Amino acid sequence: MIEFSNWDILRNLLLAARWTVVLSLVSFVGGGIVGLGLLFMRISRSRWPRLFAGAYVELFQGTPLLMQLFLAFFGLALFGINVPAWLAAGVALILWTAAFLAEIWRGCVESIAKGQWEASASLGMGRMQQMRYVVLPQAMKIAIPPTVGFSVQVVKGTSLTSIIGFVELSKAGTIVTNATFLPFTVYGYVALIYFVLCFPLSKSSQYLERKLNVAHRNH
Amino acid sequence: MSLIEITDVRKSFGANEVLKGIDLNVEPGEVIAIIGKSGSGKSTLLRCINGLETINSGSIQVAGAQLAPDELHLKALRLKVGMIFQSFNLFPHKTAGQNVMLSQMVVKKTPKPEAEAMARKMLERVGLAHKFDAYPDELSGGQQQRVAIARALAMQPMALLCDEVTSALDPELVQEVLAVVKELAAEGMTLLMVTHEMRFARDVCSRVVFMHMGRVHEIGPPAEVFGAPKTPELRQFLGAQH
Numbered sequence: 222m223i224e225f226s227n228w229d230i231l232r233n234l235l236l237a238a239r240w241t242v243v244l245s246l247v248s249f250v251g252g253g254i255v256g257l258g259l260l261f262m263r264i265s266r267s268r269w270p271r272l273f274a275g276a277y278v279e280l281f282q283g284t285p286l287l288m289q290l291f292l293a294f295f296g297l298a299l300f301g302i303n304v305p306a307w308l309a310a311g312v313a314l315i316l317w318t319a320a321f322l323a324e325i326w327r328g329c330v331e332s333i334a335k336g337q338w339e340a341s342a343s344l345g346m347g348r349m350q351q352m353r354y355v356v357l358p359q360a361m362k363i364a365i366p367p368t369v370g371f372s373v374q375v376v377k378g379t380s381l382t383s384i385i386g387f388v389e390l391s392k393a394g395t396i397v398t399n400a401t402f403l404p405f406t407v408y409g410y411v412a413l414i415y416f417v418l419c420f421p422l423s424k425s426s427q428y429l430e431r432k433l434n435v436a437h438r439n440h
Numbered sequence: 441m442s443l444i445e446i447t448d449v450r451k452s453f454g455a456n457e458v459l460k461g462i463d464l465n466v467e468p469g470e471v472i473a474i475i476g477k478s479g480s481g482k483s484t485l486l487r488c489i490n491g492l493e494t495i496n497s498g499s500i501q502v503a504g505a506q507l508a509p510d511e512l513h514l515k516a517l518r519l520k521v522g523m524i525f526q527s528f529n530l531f532p533h534k535t536a537g538q539n540v541m542l543s544q545m546v547v548k549k550t551p552k553p554e555a556e557a558m559a560r561k562m563l564e565r566v567g568l569a570h571k572f573d574a575y576p577d578e579l580s581g582g583q584q585q586r587v588a589i590a591r592a593l594a595m596q597p598m599a600l601l602c603d604e605v606t607s608a609l610d611p612e613l614v615q616e617v618l619a620v621v622k623e624l625a626a627e628g629m630t631l632l633m634v635t636h637e638m639r640f641a642r643d644v645c646s647r648v649v650f651m652h653m654g655r656v657h658e659i660g661p662p663a664e665v666f667g668a669p670k671t672p673e674l675r676q677f678l679g680a681q682h
């Protein structure tokens with residue numbers, strides 16, 4: 222029987238954790254871009270974009286991420302499109318993240334006082350100018366803490382992609398367990414690595430929230 | 441031709457008809473006070489004039505710019521008529537100076553140096569040249585309202601709509617804002633102001649409009665409206681003021 226040192230285990234897990242980080246970043250950035258598009262549709266003055274974005278958000282918030290991953294992975298295969306696990310994982314997570322970010326940001330935009338819209342309108346600004354120069358700069362400040370906070374959910378969400386076979390931290394945990402028969406040690410390390418990734422994010426979210434509250438200043 | 445022409449304007453919120461056919465012509469340089477009970481439609485009328493509310497029927501024109509719901513018409517109209525709000529509505533993420541510069545640069549595409557020169561001039565005019573770099577939350581209510589006036593003036597409108605511009609202020613700050621408005625009136629700016637400051641209306645305005653239940657119930661020079669009210673509603677309203 223081969224002996225595995227702690228370092229062997231940890232090294233393998235850390236190598237796989239790279240993919241957790243990459244997938245998290247891709248999901249977050251991609252989701253942010255798609256989410257911004259959804260946000261503009263959601264607060265648009267025309268009906269159809271608003272309805273579409275609303276339905277999109279409901280759909281992705283109302284179904285488990287796991288089902289979305291299955292649908293992206295197995296669903297497309299049904300149509301003869303063979304998607305590799307990394308692609309299905311990336312796409313599903315981007316779309317899922319976009320739904321949540323769009324909803325968080327919509328709340329922030331709507332929290333901007335009506336008077337800001339009215340004052341900028343009365344000065345002759347068009348809708349896009351109001352957004353760009355008056356509303357978004359203020360909404361962004363409010364959006365920072367919940368957005369950073371949500372990134373924790375994204376990191377944890379990536380663990381589900383192990384089920385469709387993408388080798389990130391959780392999947393590596395399973396593989397290493399099968400080789401070492403040390404589930405408690407291995408999953409202990411896995412959890413620890415997730416914690417090391419997430420803790421700074423949730424702490425900084427709390428810090429930012431407190432800081433922006435105390436300063437109470439919108440500039 | 442009048443500067444502001446309001447013809448048979450009707451406005452409903454759902455089943456609630458708030459403006460029931462308003463006719464009002466305002467000549468250049470006139471200062472008009474709009475008085476009336478809460479809910480009589482004073483704010484709604486002002487908000488209709490610069491398109492913050494859409495009207496159900498009738499027409500509104502300011503210096504030839506017709507009120508229409510599309511963005512192009514609205515912009516043309518809003519360049520002619522500015523608005524000052526009860527709650528100031530300064531942009532909190534911008535300094536006083538930037539507040540006054542922003543719409544010049546964004547809407548009129550004025551180059552920055554000129555916009556800044558104009559901002560300094562307008563802040564000077566409301567007595568706040570020294571607050572150019574202050575953020576709104578570093579200013580008193582009275583100062584914020586004066587910045588808001590400067591911001592509207594910087595767009596060089598032909599008329600200003602003022603909706604209870606001193607109602608949100610502590611009593612000791614009311615006079616500094618009224619002084620600025622009075623000066624504008626003296627310089628010939630056309631003003632349409634909803635106000636509860638009867639003294640001010642009497643001293644400064646050329647005409648007083650008494651609104652009651654969505655109609656112009658009585659209109660005339662302050663001496664007549666305050667001195668010899670014709671309708672029992674106005675008499676009752678004026679009686680309740682003291």
Ligand SMILES: Nc1ncnc2c1ncn2[C@@H]1O[C@H](COP(=O)(O)OP(=O)(O)OP(=O)(O)O)[C@@H](O)[C@H]1O
Nearest residue numbers: 453454456458476477478479480481482483484485
């Ligand atoms: N956005 C709105 N939706 C529905 N009803 C409204 C809206 N705005 C105003 N109203 C109604 O229209 C009527 C007139 O309101 P308005 O604000 O014009 O009155 P006002 O004369 O300015 O009163 P106040 O002196 O209290 O400011 C009120 O009955 C009010 O409830």
Ligand SMILES: [Mg+2]
Nearest residue numbers: 482483484603
């Ligand atoms: Mg009002």
